[in-house]
Amino acid sequence: MTTERRSKAFPYLAAFFALFVLFLYGPMIAIFILSFQGPEGGLTFPMRGVSLHWFADLLKPQMVGDFGGSLQRSLILALVVMVVTVVVSVMAGLAFRRRFLGSTGLFYLTVASLIVPSILVSLGIGLMFRVLGRI
Secondary structure (H helix, E strand, O other), rough: OOOOOOOOHHHHHHHHHHHHHHHHHHHHHHHHHHHHHHHHHHHHHOOOOOOOHHHHHOOOOOOOOOOOHHHHHHHHHHHHHHHHHHHHHHHHHHOOOOOOOHHHHHHHHHHHHHHHHHHEEEHHHHHHHHOOOOO
């Protein structure tokens, strides 16, 4: 069994990483904690009571939209997409157990559909920097 020694910079890098994660997720954690505030509180500390008032209020019809209905439609859509994805994936997996006419081309087309979007995004970012005169 070999034991590798960490460099002297490891604690500093770990602390920097922890601060970076806190910077990314800190506001979301604060809003999550404040969402359990009582009815007379808002997005302020210290909290004024603890309740589920805002969650119950969220599911009621609002002037700006029906969040409860939107949530219900989104969950139904997610369920349908999940079922269709599982069915198509299992069918494709069973189809590729044996060779068939065009299986190689279909496989490469599938793999290309996974790679091409990231390549296009990269090219778009590069083009944007060129237009802005940064390159």
